[in-house]
Amino acid sequence: MVSDEDYVGGSDDDVDIGASSSRDALAGTRSKSTRANKESSGFEVTRTWENLTEGADGTITGAVEGLLQAGKRQRLLKDTTPLQRGIIRHVILILDLSVAMQEKDLRPTRYHLTIRYASSFVSEFFEQNPISQLGIIGMRDGLAVRISTMSGNPNDHISSLHELRKQEPRGQPSLENALEMARASLFHAPTHGTREVLLVFGALHTADPGDVHLTIASLVKDKIRARVIGLAAQVAICAELVAKTNNGDRSNYTIVLDEQHFRELMMELTTPPITSAQTKSSSSLLMMGFPSRTVETHPSLCACHSRPSREGYLCSRCGSKVCSLPAECPACGLTLILSTHLARSYHHLFPLVNWLEVHWADAWRSSHCFACGRPFPDVPPSERWGDEGEGLSGRYECTVCSRHFCIDCDLFAHEVVHNCPGCQSGRGVGDAAKGDIERGVDAVMEGREERAGLATNGNAKGDKMDTG
Template identity: 55%
Template sequence: MADSDGEYVEDMSDDDLVGHGVSQTVQSDYGTRSKAGRGAKRAGDGRLKPKSRWEDLRRSWEDVVETADGTLTIGELLEAEKRRRLLRDTTPLQRGIIRHLMLVLDMSFAMSEKDLLPSRYRLMLDYAVDFVREYYEQNPISQMGIVAMQDGIAVRISDISGDPVEHIEKLREWKEQQEPKGNPSLQNALEMCRASLFHAPSHGTREVLIIFGALLSNDPGDIDDTISSLIKDRIRVSVIGLSAQVAICAELCTRTNAGETSRYTIAMHEQHFRELFLAATMPPIARSAEQTRPSLLMMGFPSRMVTSADKMSLCACHHRPTREGYACTRCRTKVCRLPAECPVCSLTLVLSTHLARSYHHLFPLQTWVEVSWADAKSTACFACQAVFPKPPKSKTILLKGKGKQQAGGKPPPVEAKGASESGRYACQTCGSHFCIDCDIYCHQTVHNCPGCQGGSGGGETSGGHTNGVAMEIDS
């Protein structure tokens, strides 16, 4: 049978292959067979057998896009995809930065499907580990617990706590020791989450994130009563589906989120699933009166202490001998990690950097705008000093300004948000120009504008700069 890599002949030696006219050099990087010299295995009689590479199969046609002029390009698609993630609403809103989240993972028979490679189950656990790291990175003073749905019951994987190491270890143990089986039960999982979030303080948020891959739920009672209890306890539920849309999940998310329909999403492919998963690291908007009412929260800011090797002491959180730790500012109890809650006096112990890292949720960095060739005066990126492409010398460069036209008398096209034609992106406050990589890094990791923070941007403003927003300073 003819194949894209040449005619495939099984159980032939090297001489037979050459005589048969089969090329041993793979023409494409996406072929399912490798070269005979590197990817082949020798049988007992010394003959070479081609080795298949289905695990390395890539859908290359998904990386190609057709532009307006009919050409195909990959680089512009990747750059536009990066910019699409940043073109979101950056309006400052009051959010609950002290979060209490329960992560519910579907480990039923439906997660053994392989429509998401390598399988739904393994991909979900891999993304769950990434989610735990990103959750505590973006919400350092928050807590989280993990629950599994399996065999019609809810199983607790890890208790609600502020230690990401414990959650990651438990997830890796489940990946190695457990396999998906049985039916899921939304009601049992929600009741367990409601019991875990019952003692969460009123100044924090109560959230449940469900990864649901099945099309059914094996519930012991009426799930409508459970939904009413969740609304009474101010618990918000979000669902990421891996199959078709389920009516009860849509009703669950709509009723617990005050009619908001965007909390129930369906993953289209692996990358989309990861984006939806990590999008849950953003704190929800505060709606209830108890959350919007100003209140004082007592916290302790302990100092780090280090003792000699012969004077090790037990920490109160894990009961392990350690040399380093932090002493509670109220009762002097030793804990090994921060942020944490003092096991003796229940005082919240944090560092000043933890509060600073939660600041960007309240005042997000404004989206940088695309720079046209007419305004491309900079030669290098303000942050990384990468050299920008030089403006073309053609006379068809678009002229900026109302009423101006292109060469030939045609009106300039409407500017669309997306990838910049000049490869430059400008901060609307300081006017500094950045490359696409610095744009992504500043918005997703640093959450600050280097030009505004350094005070040496190219733009002129009347006050100070903070997070890309001009702040008026009273004299």
């Protein structure tokens, strides 16, 4: 082969020197290009352990507690504006069971982590939405597999998910088949509830026998809303599915960053979606029954499972016995619930407002948490307020009753009971916390007198008051 350029000969030394210089130049060029790429890409490697600083005792306990506190306070980012939401939900959970779920970027694998989080999601879903219905569908071998039918019993869904642990993911997913099966399951859902599809998608493609765009158009026609969690990367067809079924809103399509983020995204799906003006239907009356629990002397068959039992609930319309509530009467079709189920569903419509962090200047009003009685840290001198958590005292105040709570009670009140213990107690601040406020005022006044050098004047005033 003849080169277009002229050959220039040289000695072996020249070749060695030239090669070494070329290697040095190449290494320098690579290092410069690497630095340039890092600067231009905008990505930065963060080492979280470098941000941990030792405390006065030589340990990182304080830093770790600070990280835990910051994680708990992420709940404040949630919007607590009262909005109209559908409290009676009909949801189909679609899980990807294809070979793409064998990847180990999510430990132990995408498959096992998805099943574990799906079980937690089912429990939390019925805890937050006790009068809703749920069904689970899987995608494998280019087919849609029904894992559990539409039901309001979480035990049935969890047991079906546990059976999946014994199987392995295989084949390719079919988004069209899964959406068609979900559409068929939601087709007969009543109009007073929401129709939703929750998709956990780990693949980057879909093997469909037909036109999936026609299926998406059918979902829009049937007023079925889709929400997608991607485990790999964003897929165009999933983005189109979310946008068209949510009136152009793509915020319901999210990509998982890590295991903790995956769990947070799954738990966010337990909150009912906002009912927009386009999807809002006319008001209608819904007939429900509130049966009482009964205990029979002799076992009889229940109408839901045909199992002999002595305990159960009798339908208020036809008298059929069902095992547990909430449920739909198998004989007459009446929705059977308890009053507590209905009350627990309404907390989505009227969420508990976020509590405010209390500054050290107002921390004298409380010495213990109103809910659990845990003692609060003592109020430091005012010159140290900037060093103690940037002036925050670790107390959280309800804006309605002005009670102070610890962060654990704050988290428990907003995520579990959805009520403020201070507001539910029915007592004013002056009635229950009078002693704490008086002790706090005395402590603050004594501290101010000592710091200002007014101890002598204070004693003099005290003498005058005693003699007067």
